[in-house]
Amino acid sequence: MAMNLTRESSASDEDLKVVGTRPRRPDGVDKVTGRAKFGADLYLPGMLVGKTLRSPHAHARIRSIDTSKAEALAGVKAVVTRDDFPDMPVEYASAGELVINFYDVTRNMMAREKVLYDGHPVAAVAATSEAIARKALKLIEVEYEILPHVIDVVEAMKPDAPLLHEEQYTQGLDPKPKKPSNLAKRVKFAKGDMEAGFKEADIIVEREFNTKPVHQGYIEPQACVVSTTEDGQVEIWTSTQGHFVFRAHCARLLEMDIAKIRVTASEIGGGFGGKNNVYGEPLAIVLSRKSNRPVKMVMSRDEVFRATGPTSGANIKIKMGCTRDGTITAAQAELNFQAGAFAGSSVPMASMCAFTRYDLENLEVIGNDVTVNRPKVAAYRAPGAPIAIFGVESVVDEMAKKIEMDPLDFRLKNAAKEGTKAYYGPTFGPIGYIETLEAAKKHAHYKAKLGPDQGRGVATGFWFNIGGETSTSLNINEDGSVTLTLGTPDVAGGSRAAMAMMVAEEFGIPFEKVRPVIGDTSALGYNFITAGSRATFASGMASVQAARQAIGILCERAGKIWDVPAEGVVWENGFARPASSNVGEFEPLSLADIAKVAGKTGGAIAGHAEINAQGAGPGFGTHIVDVEVDRETGRVKILRYTVVQDAGKAIHPAYVEGQFQGGAVQGIGWALNEEYVYGEDGRLQNPGFLDYRMPVASDVPMIDTVIVEVPNPKHPYGVRGIGEVPIIPPMAAIANAVENATGLRFQNLPMSPPRVLAAIDEAAAGNGRG
Numbered sequence: 160m161a162m163n164l165t166r167e168s169s170a171s172d173e174d175l176k177v178v179g180t181r182p183r184r185p186d187g188v189d190k191v192t193g194r195a196k197f198g199a200d201l202y203l204p205g206m207l208v209g210k211t212l213r214s215p216h217a218h219a220r221i222r223s224i225d226t227s228k229a230e231a232l233a234g235v236k237a238v239v240t241r242d243d244f245p246d247m248p249v250e251y252a253s254a255g256e257l258v259i260n261f262y263d264v265t266r267n268m269m270a271r272e273k274v275l276y277d278g279h280p281v282a283a284v285a286a287t288s289e290a291i292a293r294k295a296l297k298l299i300e301v302e303y304e305i306l307p308h309v310i311d312v313v314e315a316m317k318p319d320a321p322l323l324h325e326e327q328y329t330q331g332l333d334p335k336p337k338k339p340s341n342l343a344k345r346v347k348f349a350k351g352d353m354e355a356g357f358k359e360a361d362i363i364v365e366r367e368f369n370t371k372p373v374h375q376g377y378i379e380p381q382a383c384v385v386s387t388t389e390d391g392q393v394e395i396w397t398s399t400q401g402h403f404v405f406r407a408h409c410a411r412l413l414e415m416d417i418a419k420i421r422v423t424a425s426e427i428g429g430g431f432g433g434k435n436n437v438y439g440e441p442l443a444i445v446l447s448r449k450s451n452r453p454v455k456m457v458m459s460r461d462e463v464f465r466a467t468g469p470t471s472g473a474n475i476k477i478k479m480g481c482t483r484d485g486t487i488t489a490a491q492a493e494l495n496f497q498a499g500a501f502a503g504s505s506v507p508m509a510s511m512c513a514f515t516r517y518d519l520e521n522l523e524v525i526g527n528d529v530t531v532n533r534p535k536v537a538a539y540r541a542p543g544a545p546i547a548i549f550g551v552e553s554v555v556d557e558m559a560k561k562i563e564m565d566p567l568d569f570r571l572k573n574a575a576k577e578g579t580k581a582y583y584g585p586t587f588g589p590i591g592y593i594e595t596l597e598a599a600k601k602h603a604h605y606k607a608k609l610g611p612d613q614g615r616g617v618a619t620g621f622w623f624n625i626g627g628e629t630s631t632s633l634n635i636n637e638d639g640s641v642t643l644t645l646g647t648p649d650v651a652g653g654s655r656a657a658m659a660m661m662v663a664e665e666f667g668i669p670f671e672k673v674r675p676v677i678g679d680t681s682a683l684g685y686n687f688i689t690a691g692s693r694a695t696f697a698s699g700m701a702s703v704q705a706a707r708q709a710i711g712i713l714c715e716r717a718g719k720i721w722d723v724p725a726e727g728v729v730w731e732n733g734f735a736r737p738a739s740s741n742v743g744e745f746e747p748l749s750l751a752d753i754a755k756v757a758g759k760t761g762g763a764i765a766g767h768a769e770i771n772a773q774g775a776g777p778g779f780g781t782h783i784v785d786v787e788v789d790r791e792t793g794r795v796k797i798l799r800y801t802v803v804q805d806a807g808k809a810i811h812p813a814y815v816e817g818q819f820q821g822g823a824v825q826g827i828g829w830a831l832n833e834e835y836v837y838g839e840d841g842r843l844q845n846p847g848f849l850d851y852r853m854p855v856a857s858d859v860p861m862i863d864t865v866i867v868e869v870p871n872p873k874h875p876y877g878v879r880g881i882g883e884v885p886i887i888p889p890m891a892a893i894a895n896a897v898e899n900a901t902g903l904r905f906q907n908l909p910m911s912p913p914r915v916l917a918a919i920d921e922a923a924a925g926n927g928r929g
Contacts, residue, residue: 161816163809163866172808177664178876181813184656185675186426186649195426198382198398199457206384207236207285209439209446209456210292212299213466214274214281217308217532217841218321221270221281221301228298229284234291237449238299239442240282241271245414252411254404255435255538255690256508256625263501265412267535268441274303275323275500276532277842278465285446285454308532308841312497313474315341315531323500323530343502344528346510350582356489356521360480364557367476368550369907370890371834372469372497375539376825376853379428380463385443386453391415393444395422400430400650401688405437406680412441423679424648431650431825432538435688438467464846468537469835471496471504475550485564485572489521490514494547496528499535504528508623509543511583512887513551515621516592516779517573522582532841538690541622541883545826545890549908552618552891557904566617566895567600567781575621575779583623591805591869592619592779598865599781604801613787613798614900620780620887624880625691626772630684631701633662635709635764639751641666643702644678646686647694651821651882653814654694658702660810661876665706667733668750684769692880695810696871697772703875709766716753716760721745774873778880780804782823782888786896793916795831795897797858803865807879812866815881820862822885828854829886830893832909852911 172179189195226238247261265271270279282299286292307321314320320341329336331345357363383397393415399405402422410417427434439456447454458467476493492513498504506526513524559569574593580586599605599617609615633643643662649655659673666673687693714728717735721728727742728735734747757764785798802819809815832852836844845851870877890908898904903918 161812161864161866163812163868175664177660177670178810179812181811182656182660182670184652185659186652186655197379197428198425199455200425201384201396203384203386203453206453206455207287207450208289208292209283209285209443209454210289210296211280211439211442211462212282212296213462214270214277214279215842216274216303216305217277218273218275218306219303220273220306222304223302224282225300226282229295232291232295232298234287235284235295236287236452237285237446238282239445239449241269243445244269244412244441247412252408255400255432255688256542257435257503257505257538259436259503261411264408267501268438276534278462278534279500280466283442283446285450285452309341310531310533310837310841312472312495312529312531315529316495316527323532327502327530341530342527343498343530346507346526348510348524348582349522350519351521353489353491353521353523357480359482359488361483362558362561363478363480364554364561365478366550366554366906367474368553370473370546370549371908372472372533373829373833374464374469374851375429375431375433377429377431377433380458380460381434381438381467382457383440383443384453384455385440385447387444387447389451391419393420395420395440396425397422397440398425398427398434400427400434400648400690402648403646403680403686404688405440408437409441409444413444421679421681424677427648427650431540432542432690433467435538435690436468460848461846464851465843466534468499468535470539470542471498471536471546473497473546475547477550477554479554479558481558481562483562485562485569487517487519487573490519491522492524492547492551494524494526496526496543497531497533497536498528499533500530501535502528502530504536505538505543509547511623512544512621513547515581516575516619518575518579540822540825540886544620544622544887545829548618548620548887549890549894552888553894553904553906556616556895567596570619571596587777588872589869590777590779591867594867594869595779595781595803595805598867599783599801599803602783602801602803602865604783604799604863609785612790612900613785614896614898615783615785616892616894616896616899617781617783618888618891618895620884622692622778622883622887624696624775624778624883625693626697626775627687627693628685628771629697629701630686630769631698631705632683632765632767633705633709635750635754637754637757639672639749639754641673643673643675644682645675645698646678646683647689647698648677650689651814651818653811653817654698656814657695657810658698661699662702662706665703665710666750667731692778692882693775696775696874696878696880699810699876699878700772700874701768701770704768704770705766708768709764712764712766713750713753716757716764717748719760720748720756774871776807776871776873776879778805778884780884780888782892784889784892784896786893786900788897788900788915790919793912793914793919795893795910795915797827797860799860801863801865802885803867804881804884805867805869805879806881807871807874808868808877809866810876810878815866816864818882819864819885823862823889824854824859826886826889827859827893830890830908830910832911834909
């Protein structure tokens with residue numbers, strides 16, 4: 160069941176004809192018929208197959224690499240190792256929500272001094288067939304000096320832990336440390352007086368939580384095709400969330416002019432943050448350069464798990480206090496996040512999101528970024544926030560229980576609202592957090608009866624959302640249709656439709672008259688990556704500006720046709736009309752009327768916008784979940800799930816509902832089954848969907864949605880990003896529901912059947928029940 164709740168709908172909202180409706184997606188037919196081309200679907204004449212040799216060790220020094228036998232194999236056209244790539248200085252750049260260091264990136268894409276995780280690339284080959292490429296990999300001889308490894312974040316923080324980087328000194332400490340360590344960076348946010356806050360508290364709850372790394376689970380593995388010409392021009396076709404960012408990163412890593420690289424974003428079979436980073440692209444460029452042939456590189460599922468970024472596993476310590484009337488007086492968090500082999504986890508974002516749903520006087524958040532012998536982490540949908548909020552919302556639930564207060568009422572009492580200053584900086588404008596709590600409390604789900612061994616849990620989520628550099632252009636065709644060129648890849652499968660809808664609304668034409676396409680890096684000015692829930696907000700803003708610019712030109716052209724000043728023309732409902740009777744009596748001119756004579760009035764009509772979008776409205780959501788726990792097997796079954804979230808304005812409500820539902824399902828998997836399992840040797844034991852247990856359709860019920868609309872005043876249509884928030888509350892909501900069903904509070908994820916059964920049996924034994 161879907162609901163839609165709007166606050167302060169304006170008269171203009173009531174007049175909308177396209178925005179807020181549910182047209183068919185423009186890419187739908189190509190995808191269901193198999194015509195859409197994804198990363199591995201491009202074939203070029205003479206194309207070679209690229210394959211990567213990966214380390215079988217978690218931590219080892221590379222003594223030597225001998226590729227001579229592989230190079231001599233018939234059909235092998237190129238081999239690359241660390242020697243084929245320039246070393247990089249310490250230099251930082253953005254890749255979505257996370258920051259990368261080119262010194263580390265060049266070592267992650269191809270190991271140099273050491274291998275730092277199972278799956279770390281060591282060499283790559285390009286051959287005339289996959290069979291020959293695989294045979295060539297077996298002929299490459301690598302001499303390793305195996306070193307001690309560390310997988311767990313808590314173990315990695317100990318003074319005697321195996322050291323990954325001899326040159327890594329903790330940033331953010333005062334005084335500066337004198338010894339290197341695995342603690343790469345510490346971030347801290349503080350407000351008020353912690354000691355006084357806890358003294359005011361009647362109830363204090365202090366708990367420690369642990370989560371495991373989980374993968375984004377996109378269905379399409381990373382794939383790219385690269386063609387390099389003899390004069391150094393490079394064309395890349397790749398599955399990416401940000402082709403402009405990939406162009407910039409490849410150029411920097413290979414010390415090339417950006418203008419020599421052209422990147423086309425293929426259709427993308429899922430990303431969720433996992434396709435923000437380059438992996439095979441720089442390798443394929445150099446292989447293509449050495450062979451003078453196009454090269455395709457497609458990861459296997461094993462490689463995706465072993466060598467691309469999951470999100471962090473973490474150790475979390477939360478301490479909170481409240482008075483008996485439910486006022487939170489102090490909140491403290493220590494977040495220890497695995498960064499993988501190289502620094503740069505999502506702990507800064509997690510630290511920003513931990514307590515931001517609440518209006519607090521006294522708080523402290525410390526975040527530690529820790530290197531371990533695992534793949535370098537990547538962004539995963541609201542990077543870091545689900546982990547931190549799992550701990551915080553579990554403690555909030557426990558406090559509410561201790562003072563016998565309804566958990567939603569407890570949150571309402573402490574809720575952030577317009578005017579609340581977030582501890583990481585901004586003061587909130589209009590936000591819909593309270594509205595989501597109130598809608599959840601009124602929902603029939605929250606009042607439904609529960610049966611034996613069933614429990615209900617709630618939790619809330621926050622994400623700050625981002626804007627950023629964005630370029631869009633549109634062309635008015637001679638028949639009155641519009642081609643809209645965007646630079647933000649359509650990762651979720653709905654942003655193209657949303658942008659086309661806003662443009663159609665501006666022009667007053669049917670949605671079907673707008674054709675949205677994703678342009679390559681030569682077609683537009685720079686566009687930042689599709690991440691941080693920014694695409695519909697930022698590209699929507701740019702698309703509206705481009706449309707309004709074109710409408711201004713249309714009015715000028717209509718003025719020329721009528722021989723009146725442009726100021727005497729207005730654009731209404733798809734037609735140029737005289738602004739008043741004083742202008743004269745003229746028949747309205749449609750888009751097609753003006754476009755078909757554009758050559759006589761000044762030439763082609765187009766609009767474009769190059770902006771740095773600001774004013775992204777933060778997102779808030781509240782989730783309700785019912786579970787049933789099988790005490791014989793430990794299985795947790797999701798019975799009912801409801802997502803309530805503020806979308807600002809739902810441009811295409813069906814896509815918004817899909818985002819809500821998809822995030823909830825990913826959170827269900829994270830809560831109940833998903834985890835990386837490593838052996839004592841530091842090797843990943845479950846690098847495939849057979850053993851890495853993701854939810855399937857039979858694991859989840861139909862997920863109800865409630866769209867709350869508190870418009871973002873900084874966007875022409877009130878849009879807030881909505882893609883990140885839905886994955887944040889599920890882990891805590893489910894843990895709270897399991898506690899409600901069993902009386903047992905689970906502080907470690909996933910809550911898989913063996914873990915749940917063991918806890919039930921242990922509790923029964925402790926109570927004398929067996």
